Amino acid sequence: MKATLERSTLLKGLGHVQSVVERRNTIPILSNVLIEANSDGSVRLMATDLDLQVVETVQASEVSTPGAITVSAHTLFEIVRKLPEGGQVSLDAAEGKMAIKSSRSRFNLPTLPRDDFPIIAEGELPTSFELPAAELIALIDKTSFAISTEETRYYLNGIFLHVADEDEPVLKAAATDGHRLARYTLSRPEGAAKMPDVIIPRKCVGELKKLLDENGDSNVLIDLSASKIRFTLKSTILTSKLIDGTFPDYNRVIPTGNDKLLKLDPSSLRESVDRVATIAQEKTRAVKMALDNDKVTLSVTSPDNGTAAEELSASYGSETVEIGFNAKYLTDILTQIEGDSVDLHLADASAPTLIKEHDKSPALYVLMPMRV
Structure with a gap:
């Protein structure tokens, strides 16, 4: 040659x-x-x-x-x-x-x-559809941070992709590590109606994201079966085996009755959480949020490092609530909120919190609380 x-x-x-x-x-x-x-x-x-x-x-x-x-x-x-x-x-x-x-x-x-040299045998890939690269980038960005790295629960080591019929046919992506859940919803693309539920491995997601960042203005052809998936982007073809496992029914952990609504600026909350978490213990990274009339007080108490507190103005009209979160998990979610307002739907100190940019947002997050 x-x-x-x-x-x-x-x-x-x-x-x-x-x-x-x-x-x-x-x-x-x-x-x-x-x-x-x-x-x-x-x-x-x-x-x-x-x-x-x-x-x-x-x-x-x-x-x-x-x-x-x-x-x-x-x-x-x-x-x-x-x-x-x-x-x-x-x-x-x-x-x-x-x-x-x-x-x-x-x-x-x-x-x-x-x-x-070994070559992956693709076999039949009966489901075929196209997605704009920009939509696929959004889908990965809004969910991949919640992929579990715990190898024993291998079925959580990827993004779960499936179709559903709601008010309109949709394609949904979800990822969870048991502490937080991220879900992103798109209109169902033509050709995806009968696709099997699949779990795309974390490494494939990472390699795909690198390729998409260079081809953000094109369409991506996706071909898949129950065991393999192939992405075709201009001159590059990425083929991956899928995770052979059953993703849990994540809809069961999405709260529907959280009646306390907290509205505030996501970047202000993210920066405040980051500041007070400076003294949090590395192991737990726990931050307490005290919600009162139109304000939130963030605080951290560390036996070794002292205390920290910061007050934020917010829109909140329900009863007083104190709830704890892992600072990293909360900031990871807030980083994905692009607007100037975020809605936190709460129930009590022990119930999961639902986080959305607004009611019609394609992205939805669930965060489990911590004891603080």
Whole structure:
């Protein structure tokens, strides 16, 4: 195989695929990127960790000898990243080695044959629909922070995607770690009516977000079955296995009878929580909120670090309530509120709190209280 590519083209393509590759691999071939140069001048770059696969197609300046080979993904990426801008990079693979040439630089890397490289078999992907990249970005941003990192509850280690029929057909995304829940609702796209309920793994969500940030103005084609999902964005295809588990019925934890409404500025609340939490114990990060007539008092008491308190003006007309929250969980939710007002629907000190920007907001959050 012999091909010449612009450095910027090769760097961008390698950047998309190499981040899938785990730094430590017991299987040598999984550390490699598959490079496939075709006679039409296209070059396919592919990387996988056996659960997730990214394929990027780039255009070469010249393909002298079509062929395919695998080489260390991270090493090649670092080499190309450090080469001078604006140059051409020649990749020449033969007899177990790849020669990389650009300007005055010369590198020789060991290779492994393409036949050893594993490819995820997609099988049938019967459900197919499109979403604007901007909507998919919003869906990920508003929910992914609540994905659980607890491996024992593996079925919570992703975003749950499902369709539902309400006043209109909708597509919903939800994530929870047992302490907080985030849900985002979209109008159901054409073609998604019979899709199975799926859980998209955390790593896939992270890689998809990186790709979306570069393709925010396009549409994304989503094809899926009960076990696999494929995202097609311009020149990049991301394929992932889905989490094989049952997501809990999260609707049961969304409170419907919370009759105390607190309205205030989300950025002011976020900044205040952050300030008083400075002295909170690292383990619990507990902040107490005391709600009184049109004001909120935030306070923290730490046996080691002392006390902190801050008062905020707010719209509140119900009876006095004192409730505790984990400061990080509360600020994570408030960070997602884009408007200048947020609604907190409360019941009492032991009941979950419902948080929304407004009644018609596509995003909804539930936060469990803490004892303080």
